[in-house]
Amino acid sequence: MNDEVLLEATNVRKWFGGVRAVDGCSVQVRAGHVTGLIGPNGAGKSTMVSLLAGSLKPDSGTITLLGKDVTTAPTWKRARRGLIRTFQVSRELGHMTVLDNLMVTVTPQPGETLFSAFFRGREWHRQELQMLERAYMLLERFGLAKMADEYASTLSGGQKRLLELARAVMPEPKILLLDEPVAGVNPSLVRDLAGHIERLRDEGMTIVMVEHELAIVERLCDPIIVMAQGTVLDQGTMASLRENEAVVSAYLAG
Ligand code: ADP
Numbered sequence: 001m002n003d004e005v006l007l008e009a010t011n012v013r014k015w016f017g018g019v020r021a022v023d024g025c026s027v028q029v030r031a032g033h034v035t036g037l038i039g040p041n042g043a044g045k046s047t048m049v050s051l052l053a054g055s056l057k058p059d060s061g062t063i064t065l066l067g068k069d070v071t072t073a074p075t076w077k078r079a080r081r082g083l084i085r086t087f088q089v090s091r092e093l094g095h096m097t098v099l100d101n102l103m104v105t106v107t108p109q110p111g112e113t114l115f116s117a118f119f120r121g122r123e124w125h126r127q128e129l130q131m132l133e134r135a136y137m138l139l140e141r142f143g144l145a146k147m148a149d150e151y152a153s154t155l156s157g158g159q160k161r162l163l164e165l166a167r168a169v170m171p172e173p174k175i176l177l178l179d180e181p182v183a184g185v186n187p188s189l190v191r192d193l194a195g196h197i198e199r200l201r202d203e204g205m206t207i208v209m210v211e212h213e214l215a216i217v218e219r220l221c222d223p224i225i226v227m228a229q230g231t232v233l234d235q236g237t238m239a240s241l242r243e244n245e246a247v248v249s250a251y252l253a254g
């Protein structure tokens with residue numbers, strides 16, 4: 001782990017009318033770390049994730065990904081550079097099989113026509129087989145292999161969370177943005193999901209994670225960034241945050 005900053009937001013602002021969702025925040029995401037994003041509801045965490053991912057453009061400020069300014073780059077360009085996000089509410093494709101949910105994350109990029117794919121011939125076929133192999137490996141790893149041919153809509157809430165994580169990992173991202181990855185699942189699955197995220201971290205994945213369950217945040221995240229009312233209140237380890245009275249009264253005591 002070299003602690004290099006892979007993703008950085010500098011003084012970003014995003015207002016919705018009069019709502020100052022993100023009001024001048026700076027965030028650094030370092031290689032190999034799980035950076036936690038905590039704070040009360042409405043603090044601006046999801047908005048921050050959308051700004052980092054590119055589904056929202058900041059009113060002002062800059063975002064740098066792997067040393068390149070991506071402030072106005074769309075999500076798919078950031079995804080090509082290795083930045084993949086998940087959502088607070090699962091967005092699996094219910095009308096597709098579990099396997100296809102993984103395969104569509106690695107289908108030909110914009111600009112690649114059927115024509116060019118056809119003339120790539122054998123090479124294309126070989127790549128597709130590799131992707132299938134990777135998809136099955138991930139379904140196995142996330143405990144979904146038995147469901148490979150089921151429609152994703154038939155999965156339980158917890159399985160949809162696992163699928164969402166597998167989908168995010170499928171294209172071999174450099175950085176994962178996870179918005180409340182264990183929201184709404186039962187306690188045993190929370191442990192399961194946390195274990196998967198921990199394993200990704202231990203394999204060297206760089207992760208940004210919005211999470212409410214402080215036990216999970218404490219176990220997985222360092223540093224932890226505390227947001228409140230669109231600003232960054234403090235950041236550091238959970239132990240250091242507990243020393244900060246403003247943080248405790250804004251969130252930790254809550
Ligand atoms: P968090 O994820 O920390 O709960 P959000 O980033 O979702 O907070 O929201 C921050 C504030 O911005 C909230 O007051 C929310 O209502 C508002 N907000 C978020 N998205 C939108 C939107 N698309 N349009 C208008 N207001 C929004």
Ligand code: MG
Pocket residue numbers: 045046047088
């Ligand atoms: Mg949110």
